[in-house]
Amino acid sequence: MEAAALSRIGLAGLAVMGQNLALNVAEKGFPISVYNRTTSKVDETLDRAQTEGQLPLTGHYNPRDFILSIQKPRSVIILVKAGAPVDQTIAALSAHMEPGDTIIDGGNEWYENTERRIIEAENKGLLYLGMGVSGGEEGARNGPSLMPGGSFQAYNNIKDIVEKVAAQVEDGPCVTYIGEGGSGNFVKMVHNGIEYGDMQLISEAYDVLKNVGGLSNVELGEIFDEWNKGELESFLVEITADIFKVKDEHGEGELVDKILDKTGMKGTGKWTVQQAAELSVAAPTIAASLDCRYLSGLKDERENAEKVLAEAGMKDQVMSVRSGVDKKRLIDDVRQALYASKICSYAQGMNLLRAKSVEKNWNLNFGELARIWKGGCIIRAVFLDRIKKAYQRNPNLASLVVDPEFAKEMVQRQGAWRRVVGLAVSAGISTPGMCASLAYFDTYRRGRLPANLVQAQRDLFGAHTYERVDREGAFHTEWTKLARKSG
Ligand code: 2AM
Numbered sequence: 001m002e003a004a005a006l007s008r009i010g011l012a013g014l015a016v017m018g019q020n021l022a023l024n025v026a027e028k029g030f031p032i033s034v035y036n037r038t039t040s041k042v043d044e045t046l047d048r049a050q051t052e053g054q055l056p057l058t059g060h061y062n063p064r065d066f067i068l069s070i071q072k073p074r075s076v077i078i079l080v081k082a083g084a085p086v087d088q089t090i091a092a093l094s095a096h097m098e099p100g101d102t103i104i105d106g107g108n109e110w111y112e113n114t115e116r117r118i119i120e121a122e123n124k125g126l127l128y129l130g131m132g133v134s135g136g137e138e139g140a141r142n143g144p145s146l147m148p149g150g151s152f153q154a155y156n157n158i159k160d161i162v163e164k165v166a167a168q169v170e171d172g173p174c175v176t177y178i179g180e181g182g183s184g185n186f187v188k189m190v191h192n193g194i195e196y197g198d199m200q201l202i203s204e205a206y207d208v209l210k211n212v213g214g215l216s217n218v219e220l221g222e223i224f225d226e227w228n229k230g231e232l233e234s235f236l237v238e239i240t241a242d243i244f245k246v247k248d249e250h251g252e253g254e255l256v257d258k259i260l261d262k263t264g265m266k267g268t269g270k271w272t273v274q275q276a277a278e279l280s281v282a283a284p285t286i287a288a289s290l291d292c293r294y295l296s297g298l299k300d301e302r303e304n305a306e307k308v309l310a311e312a313g314m315k316d317q318v319m320s321v322r323s324g325v326d327k328k329r330l331i332d333d334v335r336q337a338l339y340a341s342k343i344c345s346y347a348q349g350m351n352l353l354r355a356k357s358v359e360k361n362w363n364l365n366f367g368e369l370a371r372i373w374k375g376g377c378i379i380r381a382v383f384l385d386r387i388k389k390a391y392q393r394n395p396n397l398a399s400l401v402v403d404p405e406f407a408k409e410m411v412q413r414q415g416a417w418r419r420v421v422g423l424a425v426s427a428g429i430s431t432p433g434m435c436a437s438l439a440y441f442d443t444y445r446r447g448r449l450p451a452n453l454v455q456a457q458r459d460l461f462g463a464h465t466y467e468r469v470d471r472e473g474a475f476h477t478e479w480t481k482l483a484r485k486s487g
Helices: 015-028 040-051 063-068 083-092 111-123 134-141 153-166 183-211 217-227 235-245 268-278 282-299 299-311 318-323 327-360 364-374 383-393 404-425 432-444 451-462 477-487
Strands: 009-011 034-035 057-060 075-078 104-107 127-134 144-150
Touching: 009 015, 009 063, 015 034, 015 040, 015 134, 034 040, 034 183, 034 282, 040 057, 040 383, 063 083, 075 083, 075 153, 075 268, 075 383, 083 104, 083 111, 104 111, 104 153, 104 217, 111 127, 127 134, 127 153, 127 183, 127 451, 144 153, 153 282, 183 217, 183 235, 183 268, 183 282, 183 318, 183 404, 183 432, 217 235, 217 327, 217 432, 268 327, 282 299, 282 327, 282 432, 318 404, 327 364, 327 383, 327 432, 364 383, 364 477, 383 404, 383 451, 404 432
Parallel strands: 009 034, 009 075, 034 057, 075 104, 104 127
Antiparallel strands: 127 144
């Protein structure tokens, strides 16, 4: 019997993301071998490859046959659960791999695990990439945003494949070599943190429009459709419009109103906030979105608090605020507040990436990151093109809010933004993301903050010393003695 032709690449781990990515690779004309620990998923994938267009995909039922079916130097993508399963899969596959072969982990892996595995792979002569993959199931099948970091040589081995497999936008495929080490995973992690922020801000816009503006789901669907034609055009705004339109098949009204208000999460948002704290970078909008997920989880406590505070005399302010509201103006204000809040959130994410890039010497290209997020991924948005251009204008931009174009946009929108936050505060409708963004903006843009007083307090009780605005040096003052003397 003639030996079967070897595949160009392999993929192990055939849950939905893995299946879809493998089918995408095959559809782009690259013969692919697939493998999964539970072999029924291999058959499932083979069936799909047939029905979705007789795609060049071969299934394998043990690690050895799988690896030997791939042409050298071999590149193997792994898409299994992050953590120990990745190590177990690497152990099973690498036993049959040879020096010069590459392992590519496409999971949402903690970047330090990737850095450890890079060294372990190197010890066996293997190359390694940690590749962030964003876009969910649909993106994996039709064009995700890919964030590969690690061995540059490994990247070059698969460059032709990933450039075809990734989402395509007018300025190229949504993939680029991110940098060394775990940079691909780190960038994907921050992408997810930004995604938390975007989703939180959109949910606040919804809350304000619904509760302060009195908008129905039908109206909300129309407004989000409208917004998706302008500066807010993005995947998340588009899907939000669709969500408002779905009726509940089990009863009256729309399904969105029947969904329990308790958010799930898998950890990348938490990692982003932890990293921000580690690196002393302020990321209050992303942190607010994480805190909101935690608070949403306390459903029983929240219901109890609502009751206890009502009994203690808490009055609902929403109706009195709503009666004074011009609905049309509110809608326009909320759109502007959402946009301005988003700029601040992205500024935080980008500055976190910059701090890590400096620490790890990754040399991240922020314009390129914004570009590869323009398509395929969950945060894809027209607005990312503006971010790309801002970093092209000035690769060392201190913050997006001081880019001349964004600065103008912030100034134009700040009135609307303050009105929305002010209304929400008076109505008792919490908008932690919008408030965090606004406070970030107002803190960052002020040349003088009340931090002088904090320094004085620190010096008084801990002799931590302070600097002066008018002369060089570190100073300490006997505050209490002097105060008592003069008092
Ligand atoms: P399974 O189908 O054999 O469970 C998502 O869970 C994917 O990760 C699935 O393809 C799953 O394989 C795989 N996976 C989870 N843990 C694994 C492990 N320890 N070894 C190999 N694959 C694993």
